[in-house]
Amino acid sequence: MHAPGDVRVEDRPDPEIVEPTDAIVRLSATCICGSDLWPYRGVEDVDHTLMGHEYVGVVEEIGAEVKTLKVGDFVVGSFVISDNTCEICRAGFQSKCVHAEFVAGTIGTQAQKARIPHADGTLVATPGQPDPELIPSLLAASDVLGTGWFAAVAAEAGPGKTVAVVGDGAVGLMAVLAARELGAERIIAMSRHPRRQELARFYGATDIVEERGEEGVARIKELTNGLGAHSVIEAVGTQESFMQAVGATRGGGHLGYVGVNHDVQIPGIQLFFAGIHTLGGPAPVRRFLPELIQLIWDRKIDPGKVFDLTLPLEQAAEGYRAMDERRATKVLLTL
Numbered sequence: 001m002h003a004p005g006d007v008r009v010e011d012r013p014d015p016e017i018v019e020p021t022d023a024i025v026r027l028s029a030t031c032i033c034g035s036d037l038w039p040y041r042g043v044e045d046v047d048h049t050l051m052g053h054e055y056v057g058v059v060e061e062i063g064a065e066v067k068t069l070k071v072g073d074f075v076v077g078s079f080v081i082s083d084n085t086c087e088i089c090r091a092g093f094q095s096k097c098v099h100a101e102f103v104a105g106t107i108g109t110q111a112q113k114a115r116i117p118h119a120d121g122t123l124v125a126t127p128g129q130p131d132p133e134l135i136p137s138l139l140a141a142s143d144v145l146g147t148g149w150f151a152a153v154a155a156e157a158g159p160g161k162t163v164a165v166v167g168d169g170a171v172g173l174m175a176v177l178a179a180r181e182l183g184a185e186r187i188i189a190m191s192r193h194p195r196r197q198e199l200a201r202f203y204g205a206t207d208i209v210e211e212r213g214e215e216g217v218a219r220i221k222e223l224t225n226g227l228g229a230h231s232v233i234e235a236v237g238t239q240e241s242f243m244q245a246v247g248a249t250r251g252g253g254h255l256g257y258v259g260v261n262h263d264v265q266i267p268g269i270q271l272f273f274a275g276i277h278t279l280g281g282p283a284p285v286r287r288f289l290p291e292l293i294q295l296i297w298d299r300k301i302d303p304g305k306v307f308d309l310t311l312p313l314e315q316a317a318e319g320y321r322a323m324d325e326r327r328a329t330k331v332l333l334t335l
């Protein structure tokens with residue numbers, strides 16, 4: 001991305017092994033993330049930035065110290081590099097690894113190939129070569145599914161719980177799927193967009209709330225005997241959505257927030273009197289990858305439906321336009 005709104009597909013040198021813990025992956029598919037729209041819209045700085053952080057593909061070359069992968073393995077990677085061995089990783093927070101590095105910006109996986117550092121700690125091999133129809137779902141695991149799943153776990157979605165999801169983008173929809181898989185009793189999707197409402201219902205939403213802000217909070221309270229939801233997932237990252245999520249969480253409830261925050265100011269006094277648990281941030285997708293890959297492999301979940309436009313990598317600029325104009329929820333780029 002040369003500048004906001006200016007996406008170009010250009011030739012770069014092929015990546016090479018630099019560290020003995022690296023792997024070179026030839027990508028099978030990649031995609032555009034809702035978070036890529038922040039720089040596209042000029043909300044985040046961008047200057048000739050290498051874009052893309054979601055990826056699946058085949059290992060083409062490994063460094064001398066890579067132990068868990070071999071050439072030819074099909075792999076799914078997290079959007080944050082991790083060693084998966086440090087104290088933080090072992091506690092399940094691989095996105096805060098002592099060796100954490102964001103794939104976006106430095107590596108950029110809207111590309112044919114990528115060098116993945118700490119390959120053993122970042123990539124997970126699938127049980128075999130996937131059927132082509134599984135590739136979109138495996139690609140979703142790389143970020144949106146893993147992030148939605150983390151949000152649902154952070155919000156302690158589970159049996160007997162009412163879960164409210166703020167945000168109907170790909171991550172919000174994946175959080176609905178995760179809440180259902182984790183056994184939530186009732187799942188309220190907050191959305192005004194008919195196609196996304198339909199997808200939310202497909203993934204397990206039992207109720208749809210169209211109101212936003214204070215009206216949205218009032219509607220959640222109405223649906224929960226005035227208490228608020230046990231579990232609330234914030235998957236947007238704006239002032240309105242964040243405060244809506246805080247307001248919709250019942251006292252003692254849990255808020256999982258994964259929308260990348262932009263200029264959100266949280267009034268301390270409001271958070272204080274909310275009396276809620278909060279956990280969020282960049283999702284430790286690596287923690288969940290083995291389980292998510294297996295669920296996809298066994299065809300128990302179908303997160304790939306979240307992609308509603310497929311374009312060749314060469315047409316990436318059109319993909320960004322389609323997402324920016326909300327003509328597409330999530331764009332898959334083929335190679």
Ligand SMILES: [Zn+2]
Pocket residue numbers: 082083084085086087088089090094096097098099
């Ligand atoms: Zn680590």
